[in-house]
Amino acid sequence: MGTRGQVYLVDDEALVRQATEQWLQLAGFSVTGFDDAKSALQAIDENFPGVLITDVKMPIMDGQELLREVLKKVPDLPVILVTGHGDVTMAIQSVREGAYDFIEKPYDPDQLVETVHRACEKRHLIMDNRRLQRQLAEGSGIETRIIGVSAGIVALRRELLRLAKIDTNVIIYGETGCGKELVAQCLHEFGPRSARRFVPLNCGAIPENLFESELFGHEAGAFTGASKRRIGKFEYAEGGTLFMDEIEGMPLNLQIKVLRTLQEGSIERLGDNRSLAVDVRVIAATKIELKGEESFRQDLYYRLNVGQLYIPPLRERQEDIPLLFEHFSRQAASSHDIDYSSCSAQEMRSLQQYSWPGNVRELRNIAMRYGLDPGCNLTELLVPTSVPLIAEVVETGLPLGIQVQNFEAQVLRRCLKKHRGNILSVMDELDLPRRTLNQKMQKYGINRADFKG
Known part of the structure; x- marks a missing residue:
């Protein structure tokens, strides 16, 4: 049984059909043959995970009519037409009407295998997207907020719901852009404080001279420019959740004041001697390991690290x-x-x-x-289409490995364009073995067909 994809093959000529079946099976496909179009049409439904190959010239129902009827039942099914030389104009029109591709007789078996492989990949992608969209639509609660089916995300959702109910301080670890604030919001929304405020604070974006006022507030006249009382984030988040993003950026001299607030459950506004009781859940987020970090107080770390979540990149x-x-x-x-x-x-x-x-x-x-x-x-959005100057590369802020990959992909594209997709010429100019070149093209999503002609 083949593993590269499932194929329905329609041809009224038994010898041709059997020979094509054998070739595709040797190439790793699972093939079911039909000697007439109506039988194939009856066997196809929207859950068919493969592709359809059909000859054009057949009695009763020809390949064109089969194409039209199949696309009525399954509009996104890849259909490949096998045509004689005189049918090329018709085949091109059929592609415009929804056929995936056509192959002209006599065809190169390797060309057929390549076309079928690409069509199966497209069908697999369509079926996977449909399944994933159905999972998302049928999901509820946390699954519609933290999206993913990987083991890491499934474990994250499970641990998140457990910590949300415990109502304790939590540290969220994750790289830039991985969704730490979204995870913090879910901890709040699925916990007992969901009816109260969720207050975000980016510790890395606040000037040090304003940090204390931002957290604890101030009274009028507490310092130059303090014309009226201001409520700080701790007080504003009363009964709810304070999310402190990039907490590693908090000034060291203020970390002791935050620790004291967490220990005593109270704050003092700048310019005021009175203590105000606060009941706040603190969720911190960081992209570095805080344990053992010299610039971060370890007593504050242990106070925050009652619960811990890790978001995989x-x-x-x-x-x-x-x-x-x-x-x-x-x-x-x-x-x-x-x-x-x-x-x-x-x-x-x-x-x-x-x-x-x-x-x-x-x-x-x-x-x-x-x-x-x-x-x-x-692909062009992922890899720049032009190679920037060295000075521009340095200014991008991308890791060296990414810049090297971008440069390598651009060299391959430029060489393929120069030689109009001729693999042998590219191998010769770049001094690359065929296997290495194929691996690099696959890595960067480069298709030789895009450079032909």
């Missing part, structure tokens, strides 16, 4: 990328009344192979751009 959960991408891109298209079309299997493979240094935030931005412009080139 996107590169460690590739199986979540299709669902997240579809979710964000469809959302963008829907909000602007734009007709949406899923990306190709090749493009989705490029998305899954990309390292995502900006994590979900970067994915969301690219998905939204695709949703607003479904015809855009996703």
Whole structure:
């Protein structure tokens, strides 16, 4: 039984059908043959996970009519037409009407295998997206907020719900852009304080001379420019949750005051000697390990680290990328009344192979751009189309590995364009073995067919 995909093959000539079946089976496909179009049509429904190959010239119902009837039942099913030389014009018209591709007789078996493989990849992507969208639509509560099917995200949701009910201080660990604030919001919303305020505070964005006032508030006249009383974040979050993002950026001299607030459950506004009782749950977020960090008080760390959550980076959960991408891109298209079309299997493979240094935030931005412009080139969004100057590379702030990958991908694209997709010429110019070149093209989502002619 083949593993590369399932194929329904329709041809009224038994010898041709059997020979094609054997070739596709040797290439790893699971093949079911039909000697007439109506039998194949009856066997196909929207849950059929494979592709259809049909000869055009057949009695009773020909390949064109079969194409039209199949697409009425399953509009997104890839259909490949096998045509004679005189049928090429008709086949091109059929592609415009929805056929995936056509192969002209006599055809190269390797060409057929390549076309069927690409069609199966597209069908698998469609079926996966449909399944994931159904899971998202049928999900409720936390599954619609923290989206993903990977083991890391499933474990995160389970631990999040457990900590939400305990109503204790929590530290969230995760790289930039992975969704720490969203996780903090869920801790608040699924906990006993959900009816009260969720107050976010970015500790890395507040000037040090304003930090104390921002957290604890001040009375009128407490310092120059304090013309009236101001309520601080702790007081404003009374009964609710205070989310302290980038807590590693909190000045060391203020960490002791935060510790005292957590220990005693009270604050003092600047310029006031009275203590005010506060009941606040604190959720901190950081992208570094706080335990043993010299610039962070360890007594404050232990006070906050009653509960702990870790958000895995996107590169460690590739199986979540299709669902997240579809979710964000469809959302963008829907909000602007734009007709949406899923990306190709090749493009989705490029998305899954990309390292995502900006994590979900970067994915969301690219998905939204695709949703607003479904015809855009996703691969070009991931890898710059032109090689920047060395000075510009340094200014991007990207890790060296990413910059090297971007440069390598651009060299491959430029060479393929120069030689119009001729693999042998590219191998010769770049001094690369065929296997290495294929691996690099697959890694960067580069398709030789895009450079032919």
